[in-house]
Every structure is written in structure tokens, then in C-alpha cells.
Amino acid sequence: MNIYLIGMLITMVLFIVIGLIVSRKIKNAEDFYVAGRQAPVLLIAGSLIASYMGTGLFMGDAATSYKGALGPMTIIACMMGAGSVFGAVFFGRQLRRSRTFTIPEFFGMRFASEPMRMLSAVVSIVTMTVYLLSVVQGLGTLMTTVTGVDYNICVIASAVVFTFISVSSGSKGVLITDTMMAALFTLSLIVGIGFIAKGTGGYFESIRGLASDPLTSAFLSWTGKPGVLGATVNTTFDVILWGVVYGVVWGAVGMISPWQASRYQMARSEHVIIKSSFIAAFGLFALDFFAMIGALLVQRVYPDMADPSRVMIWASMNLMPKIIGVVLLTGILSAGISSATTFQSLIGASIANDVMRKVRIGHPEKIRGKQEVDRRNIRIGQAAMIIAAVIVVLISITNPPALFIFMFMGGSMIAGTWMPVAIASVFSKRVTKAGAFCGMLAGFLGTFVYKVVTYFAGWDPPVYLDSALVGIACNVIFMVIGSAFTKVTEEERKAREMILTLPESERDPKERKKTLRFMKAGCFLGLAVFAVLLIFWLVPYLQAKAG
Template structure:
């Protein structure tokens, strides 16, 4: 066994031990599904970031950066990070207030409908299982590269690595291991960048070399490599693509089950808002670091195939062994953390939303949830064997954005509109899901070349919203639905504590300050040296640098405004 395999084995043993510890405290479904609703800010931030940044971030998206388009992912992230504070303020805290066990259960209770709950559960099962398959393949690839074992053997090893502790401990174990994994991979992301840049001759030397890299023209420009051999013919088309995906993923991080459901575990509503605020900044910074790292690996080896394994190659071939072990353990941690989240959500959907237990307090419900989760994990393992490797980026983006199309309009309107009927919500979810799947099929099968503005995500969102409005106009909202929504807007008195409000506002100011600092640092360390090295006017790069900082400022300002508007007037000194 080499040092890298030993490092992965030790990290997996640690996660299993933590999961076993957490599982001993699971006594009922409330513990298993939502960790007893007592999680503090650090644990919610940890699980939010960890469940988002899977192997797609460390392999699929860094592979895209390595291939010539780091800027598009950074721009995309700048747009979608605003979705965190918007989601926490306008959906997440109300979701927590509902005291539901899952997001699908919330929809069912909000619209007093078993079929709305069931169809929501089916979308969770489809999207999260697809995501789980991709993450399982990513984790298996990491173990394969490190150990030399065949992919056929490493798939069940990866599968067992996340299934065992998730099956036993549920959300209690997931939230703890997610936070440990988040702290690990966030640390190694910065360490990896520092080493890669140092090997490239230092920061400014690396920027100069990448600016004129013949094998990846325009890799550091605001639009990245575009042209006939890329998905984008022009810089404008690339920009439109990143903006559309940014908006879509903004909706995803605001309402998707693997993000919004984390708020159900929060200790109070201020934890929801603080976690969303901190996560917006952490995700933006981590993606900027990872994308430059992926691009900079070209300075060490410009011919890595497949591109999605560039960070694995760097860790095992260009870094000191100890740092390489930490990098590989961090990448595996990103995979396992997301896999545990997707597995738990898929299992919860079957046992709680599609099947719907007659008595959630029945002790047998806990065992049935574990069996449902085990069935999903076996199905994911089988599908992972059948699907070809190397498509992490595109399949993950497809699976993730299903929720933007099917849930986005319904989620926000369930809180802020009193006109949405049960039928409107039901058919809106189906219309959004169907529109996304149909237009994706047209594109994948090559039946037509869709223009950027007919992106399947946008089509699904628009179809969902139109359907909700059209169907709701022909029906009536029941008294029970009105009453449930009215209760959602009744803020508990405990949330008005002055110290809590003050602390939440301070975190919003911290994000605003981080945005100002980020804009300055990116301009000085990226845009200006790139302009000099590439011999261009640098307007696009400067605008991009300021735009990334501005997105963080907007997210922070939104968090501050929402906190003061919702809690500031009645804040007490208790």
C-alpha cells in the first residue's frame, strides 16, 4: 500500500468512526432526518459547502478550468452565490419554521396534498440519485488512481465508504462528517494553489505564462478559450452561458433539497441567515482558488487526459508526498461528503415522501428509512457500473439544475404568494421537470441545435411559472392552505433577541468587506498583470474582478437588509 492509499484509508476510517459516534444518538426520525434541529452555524456552513463542492468541483470544474475556461466558472459562481442569501431569507428560514422533516414534506403540508409531496419526492429521488451516481464514480476514480486497483473494484469501495456511516447515523452523522470534510478540503485547496503557483515561478510569473500559453489560448481572459473546438463560438455566447447557469444554480442553492434541507437542522433562524451569508463568501473564494489552480496545472503538464484528473495528477506527481496525501484526502472528502448527503436525501424521499409512513413516531419508521436508503445506494452502485466515466461536469450540471426548473417557482411562491393552488403547484412541478428533460433530450440526442436562450433550465423555469399561474387562476386556495401560509409568516418571539440580530448583521458586514477586498485583490493580482502580459486593454478582466467582489457585496447587503427588516424593529436586549 502506497502513502496515498494509506492516507485515503485513514481518512475513511475517521469518517466511519465519527458516523458511528453520531449514530449512537439517533433515537427517532427527528434525529435521523434533521439532527434534532440543534445544529449551530459552523455545522450548517460545513454541510452546505461540503454538499455543494463534490468531485464536480475538484474534478469536473477544475477539468474545465484546465481545458481553458476557469473564468466562466468563476463568473457563474459569482452570480449563484447571491442565491445563498436570497434562499436563506426568502425560503430557508420559512422552511425551518414549518418544522417539516424534508423539503418535499413541506410542499405537501403547504398545499395540503399527498400528490404534491409525492411528486416532489420523486424529483428528489431522480435528481439526487443521478448526482449520487456521478459522485460515486468520482470517488472510485480517486481510489483507482491512488491504489492501482481496477475501477470495477474501487466502485464498491467508494460505495461502502459513504453508505456505512450514512446508513447508521443519518443527518447527525452527515452534518458532522460534512464539516470535517469541509475543513479538510478547504485547507488543501489553498495549500494546493500555493504549491502549484510556486512551481510555476511565483504568482506573477504564473499569470504571465498562462496569459500567453499557446496550448490554451485566452485561458486567463474573462471569457476563456472559445471557438470551433469549444461549446462556445464567441465570448458573448460564453458569457450568456455562464450567466444563465449562474442564475439557474442560484435557484438550485436557494431551494434544492441538498442545500435548503440543511436549514431544517439549524438551531434557530439566525443560524439559517448567518450560514447562508458565510457560505456565499466561502463558495466564491474556494471556487476562485480552485479554478486558478486547475488552470495553473497547465504550467506543470499541459497534456493530462482526461482533463478532469488534473488535480489528481498534480497531487501524485508534482507535490511533496505529505501535501499530495492531504490533497487526495481532500478531494475524496469532497466526494464522500456530497455522496452522503445525496444518499440520505434519496432514502428520506422514499421512506417519508413517496411512501409516506402512517405514523412517523413508530420506532419501525427509523428502520424502514435505513432500508430505503440501502436500496437507493445499491441502485446507485449498479447504475455507476453501467454509465461511462468522464462526464462528471455535464451530468452533474444536468442533475443539479432539475430542481431549478421543477422547484424554483413553486418554492418561492409557496411562501410569498397566496394565490397558488394545490393543482397549480402539482402541475407546475411536473411542467418544469418535463420541460427541462425534454429540451435536454433534444440537445443530447442531436435533434436540434438549441440557441443559448432556449437553455433547458430556463425553459423549465418559465414553463413551471406559466403553468402555476394558469392552473391556479382556474382554482381556489383552501382555508387550510391559507392558514398554513399565515403561520409561516408568524415569527417566533425567540428570534427577536438583540444579541442574535446584532451577530447576524455583523456577518453580513463581514461578507460586504470580503467583497470589497476580493475586488481589489483580483484587480491587482489578476486583471492588471494579465493586461500587461497579454498586451490587451484588460477592460473585461477588470470588470470581471469588480463583478466578483460586487456579487459578494450584494449578497451581504441583502442579508443585512433582510435581517434588519425582519427582526430589527422588534429586537430586544434579552
């Protein structure tokens, strides 16, 4: 048994034990689905980071950067951070005020519409499943590469672990294990990058070396290596547009995606939401950037890797002392498992609270009270999580890994389907339930169907016809048309007024002072990111190019 397999087994057993311990504290549906709405900054920020950082980032983003697209990928990382902050203030706080369990429930309440709730639940479940699939494929690839165990067994083993955590401990357990996993992969990445830099001849020397080598100089430029982003992304303008389009997509993910915004439903207060979002914005940028630049450094010692999605795995096994390699690989494993637990628990929450709501509330004569309702609600959610895991495992085993396409499909679907409606739900007085429904449906069809058709037809559309943009355009057009022919009802008006009203509990002067002070410091977020880019990339790169 190799040391990597031992490390991974220990990590998985540890998280299972934590899940078991937390499961004893689950008393009702609110504990199970929204962690009792009592989570502090540490857990919300930790979960925001852990949910976002999955195998897609350590394998997909790292591979794209290794192939020569660090510049456009960095645009995405920065724009995503802005989405987190914007989403917390303009959607997360309102979401928490609604006291709902799921985001589809929020849409249903805001637009006083059951069909709206069902539609957004379907979108959420499809997106979560697609995303869960990409993570499971990543976990399978990671584990089989490192341990040599059969891919199918690895997929099943990882599914058993994250399903156990999600099913036994619900959101409470997911928040705690997410935060621990975030700490593990953050620490392991910091140490790991140090060893990658050492193994490639020193950090700044490697950057200068890549910049001055004619074969790799373009890898560090904003435009990246020509053609690396596909046949339709050729000119400088195309590359910048590609970065901005996907920056909007991932900004939307940070803003309103179920696996990010749902964390705000678990927060103890709005002050927690705001603080967590700034921490997550910087943390996500920094982790993404350093994971990508670490992968790029590997070009110095292993330039033509056949499968670039394994670049961080190779670096862990070949450029680091064994124990550090084990820690980094278990960190990447943790990133995958933490994302999987979030997606899976959201699938369960949406099926139990939105899709199967009638079943849960039905047969009132047989229900003895709130406890019984809660118990049935949790059971339905747990069953849904297990079924989702089985479906995803079956697809993962029968399909070849295609991490990048699945990951970007999930993000595009959220941007095209949810973003315009989510923004309108807070900002617009005039959008009606019919408009919101038409917009979301058109956005879903525009993104999902278009993406599937173009993918399987083998057509690579130009950047300005990306599925996310097509979905957003369809969504806005149909939302405007639907709203033009209908009127806002009194119920919708009251719902909007409710989510825009600051609760009494948020008005503590001390908390207010602390939050505003924190946000003042947060206004330097842009400068902090600029400083990181200058010090760790642009200055050594431009110096080498000039000299």
C-alpha cells in the same frame, strides 16, 4: 501498497469511526433526519460547503477551467453565492418555520396537497440519484487513478463507506463528518495551490506567463478559449449568456436545492441560517475559484492532458511533496464522500417521510407509540439509502464516467422544477395547489425529458434553449395557467401565513443585534469577491497583456 491508498484508507476508516460514535446519539426520527434541529453555525456552514463541493467541482469544474473556461465558470461561482444568501433569507427561514423533515413535505404543507408532496418527492429522489451517480463515478475515477485498484472495486468501496456513515448516524453524523471533511479539503486546497504555484514557477509569474503566451492568453479572458463550452457557444455574447444561464441554475441550487436548503431544517435558529449562508457563499466562491485557477496553472507544465478531469489528481501526484499530495487527494475524496452522504441521506429521508409515509403510519393497532413510529421511519429510510447505493453502484459500473453532463443535469432539474414553485410558495398569494402542481410537473418534464432527448439525440441546443431555461419557462407558464382557473383555499392561506410569521424564539434582542451586525459585514461580500478577482486574477492578467 502506495502511500495514496494508505492515506485514503485511513481517512475512510476515520469517518466510519466518527459515524459509529455519532450513531449512539440518535434517539428519534428528528435526530436522524434533521439532527434534532439544534445544529450551530459551524455545522450548518460546514455542511453547506461540503455538500456542494464534490468530485464534480474538483474534477469537473477544474477540468473545464484547465481547458480554458475560467471566466464563465467564475460567473457561475459568484452567482451561486448570491443564491445562497437569497435562499437562506427568503426560503430557508420559512422552511425551518414549517417544522418539516423534508422539502417535499414543506411543499405539501404549504399548498395543502398530498400530490404536490409526492411529485416534489419524486423530483427530489431522481435529482439526488443523478447527483449521487456523478459523485460515485468521480470517486471511482479518483480512487482508481491514484491507487491503481480496479474502478469497480473503488466504486463499491466508496459506496460502502458513505452508506455506512449515512445509515448509521443519519443527518447528525452527516453534519459532523461534512464539517470535518470541509475543513480537510479547504486546508488541503490552500496548501495544495501553494505547491502547484511553486511547481509552475510561482503564482503571479504563472498567471503572467499564461496571459502573455498566445496559445493560452484566451484561457484567462472572460470569454475563455474559443469553442471550449461547446459548438453552440461561440461569440462573446454566447459565453456571457452561458455563464449567466448556468449562474441562475447554480444560484437556484444554492437557493432551494435539497442538498443545500435542507441544511436549514437542521439549524438551531434562523440566526444560524442567515450567518451560515454568508459564510457558505464566500467559502464556496473562494474554494471553487482557487480550485479552478489551480487547475489552470497546470497548463504551464502539462498543456495537453488527455483527460483533463484528472488535472488536480495529476497535480497532487506530480507537483507536491508526497505527504501534501496525499492530503489533497484525501481532501478531494472527502469532498466526494461528504456530498454522497448528503444526497443519500436526503433520498432516505424523502422515501421514508414522503413516499412511504402511508406505510409508516399504517397498521396503527400494531404501533405502540411515537417511539415505534420513529423506529419504523428510520428503518425505512436506512433501507432506502442502501437500495439507492446499490442502484447507483450498478449504474456506475455499467456506464462510462460522464461527470459533467450528470452534474449539470442535476442543477438544471432543480432550477427548472423547483425554483419557480419555491419562490412562489413564499412570495405569491395567488398561486394555488393546482398551479404549483402543474408548474412543477411541466418544469420537470421540460427539463428532464428535454435534456435526455437532446443528449441522446446528439443535439447541442443554443444557450437560450438550455434545458434549465425551457424548464423554468414551462414551470412559470403552467403555474400561472393552473392558478388562474383555481382559488387559494383557506388551508393554503393559513399555511403561507404560518411560514411568514417570525417565531417568538427568534426575537431575542441580543441575537437580533448580533445577526444584524453580521449581516452588515456580509454586505461587503461583493467587494470581497471583487478584491479576490482583482488580486489573484485580473490585475496580473491585464498587466501581462498590456506589457
